[in-house]
Amino acid sequence: MYPESFSYHAPSTLDEALGLLAQHGDDAKLLAGGHSLLPAMKLRLSTPAHLVDLKGLRGQLQYIRDEGDTIAVGALSTHHQIHTSELLGSRAPLLAETAGHIGDMQVRNVGTLGGSLAHADPAGDFPAAILAAEADLVLQGAGGQRTVAATDFFQGFFETAAEPGEILIEVRVPVQKGGSSYQKFYHPASGYAICGVAAVIEGTNGTVSRCRVGVTGVSDAGYRATAVERALEGQTFSAELAASAAEQAAAGVDPLEDPFASADYRSHLARVHTRRALTAAWERN
Amino acid sequence: MDKVSVTLTVNGQSYSREVEPRTLLVHLIREGLGLTGTHVGCDTSSCGSCTVIVDGLAVKSCTLLAVQADGSEITTVEGLASNGELHPIQEGFWEMHGLQCGFCTPGFLMASLQLLERNPDPSEEEIRHELEGNYCRCTGYHNIVRAIRYAADKLSAAEAVAGD
Numbered sequence: 001m002y003p004e005s006f007s008y009h010a011p012s013t014l015d016e017a018l019g020l021l022a023q024h025g026d027d028a029k030l031l032a033g034g035h036s037l038l039p040a041m042k043l044r045l046s047t048p049a050h051l052v053d054l055k056g057l058r059g060q061l062q063y064i065r066d067e068g069d070t071i072a073v074g075a076l077s078t079h080h081q082i083h084t085s086e087l088l089g090s091r092a093p094l095l096a097e098t099a100g101h102i103g104d105m106q107v108r109n110v111g112t113l114g115g116s117l118a119h120a121d122p123a124g125d126f127p128a129a130i131l132a133a134e135a136d137l138v139l140q141g142a143g144g145q146r147t148v149a150a151t152d153f154f155q156g157f158f159e160t161a162a163e164p165g166e167i168l169i170e171v172r173v174p175v176q177k178g179g180s181s182y183q184k185f186y187h188p189a190s191g192y193a194i195c196g197v198a199a200v201i202e203g204t205n206g207t208v209s210r211c212r213v214g215v216t217g218v219s220d221a222g223y224r225a226t227a228v229e230r231a232l233e234g235q236t237f238s239a240e241l242a243a244s245a246a247e248q249a250a251a252g253v254d255p256l257e258d259p260f261a262s263a264d265y266r267s268h269l270a271r272v273h274t275r276r277a278l279t280a281a282w283e284r285n
Numbered sequence: 286m287d288k289v290s291v292t293l294t295v296n297g298q299s300y301s302r303e304v305e306p307r308t309l310l311v312h313l314i315r316e317g318l319g320l321t322g323t324h325v326g327c328d329t330s331s332c333g334s335c336t337v338i339v340d341g342l343a344v345k346s347c348t349l350l351a352v353q354a355d356g357s358e359i360t361t362v363e364g365l366a367s368n369g370e371l372h373p374i375q376e377g378f379w380e381m382h383g384l385q386c387g388f389c390t391p392g393f394l395m396a397s398l399q400l401l402e403r404n405p406d407p408s409e410e411e412i413r414h415e416l417e418g419n420y421c422r423c424t425g426y427h428n429i430v431r432a433i434r435y436a437a438d439k440l441s442a443a444e445a446v447a448g449d
Contacts, residue, residue, distance in 0.1 A: 001329075002307050002308070002312070004307070005305065005306075005307055008289055031350075034349065034350070035330060035348055038330075038349070038350070039329060039330055039348060042328070053350075053353060055353060080342075103418070106330075106336055106345045106396065106418045109342040109343060110342070110345075110348075110349070191417070
């Protein structure tokens with residue numbers, strides 16, 4: 001299989017890339033690692049007339065930097081770089097752990113954080129971690145930069161807050177306080193998340209002071225399970241509490257349904273994996 | 286559509302070709318360069334038969350445009366043996382019967398190369414995890430795991446001798 005014909009562009013600066021997006025509008029697509037876009041193009045689900053390859057921007061957008069309270073991750077950082085980053089492993093381990101669950105070794109070598117988030121596959125892994133970590137996403141447009149909170153970024157099926165002509169350039173991850181865990185139920189063939197739950201819990205003397213839960217795979221977009229968070233905060237942690245809070249994991253959500261997993265089954269998986277993520281995160285707190 | 290010029294160093298040899306931008310790296314390697322050891326299996330970035338090493342990274346060459354690899358150094362299965370001597374990973378697959386039909390083998394060899402480079406002494410579990418991106422439809426995976434352990438032992442023995 002091969003994609004439909006397109007014109008290929010390889011800008012060497014961000015301005016050049018933004019200029020190409022402005023010039024070609026809806027006819028242009030950005031290519032980062034290409035491990036979501038190229039399969040879609042080979043199936044002719046996506047047929048851009050202009051492909052703007054960002055490989056020339058790796059020097060600018062491939063980094064993992066310590067900025068004090070925040071770890072700044074360049075959008076072209078690969079899943080492998082994130083998974084094996086000592087900086088992330090020690091200061092924002094949820095992101096590093098989650099990256100290790102994506103695809104396989106070869107896919108992690110090429111796929112990028114920015115590409116994955118901008119693609120916004122409802123079964124992608126990163127949305128869960130980005131939401132639970134309360135990361136911010138930096139979008140660069142012709143008129144300047146703006147920052148969007150993770151909770152505002154994922155808007156629906158393959159839909160994000162990025163406007164046409166904008167490029168996701170950086171993800172800003174707050175230094176993690178407390179323990180975290182990502183629990184995933186893999187589709188047995190594709191390895192995508194049927195359900196993935198990322199949890200961060202902070203607390204002292206047995207009491208939960210702060211809890212954040214991000215869920216992917218269950219709805220048309222990643223979401224924060226705020227009812228679960230509220231049920232835990234201020235309470236004394238116990239296995240029973242985690243189990244009862246996890247009952248709210250799919251509350252208010254319209255679960256996806258496909259031949260592999262019914263809506264009921266997906267909701268069930270969300271509850272089970274939320275309980276596991278909460279328990280594991282608390283143990284690491 | 287306008288063709289683009291792609292220059293690659295494959296197994297130490299430099300090649301330049303004019304290709305359509307949509308040409309996949311695996312097609313350039315097989316049809317453009319005549320190196321047919323790299324296979325196309327699923328063609329959907331699942332099975333790993335098309336795995337080659339690009340600038341030190343094991344990648345699925347059915348999911349990379351040739352033009353994305355412009356200027357890179359590539360190793361394919363043809364580049365593993367040297368001076369008529371099989372690479373220890375190849376020898377492991379031979380000795381441990383790590384293949385039956387052999388279709389998936391080039392991809393397994395190249396992925397194993399990356400695995401052992403990152404983790405020279407992998408456990409069985411680590412081997413199985415790191416090779417999740419490669420499918421074998423006939424032998425099962427037991428002998429493939431043994432083949433890679435064979436190669437790990439042989440490579441570390443060679444390293445110990447070199448270090449003496």
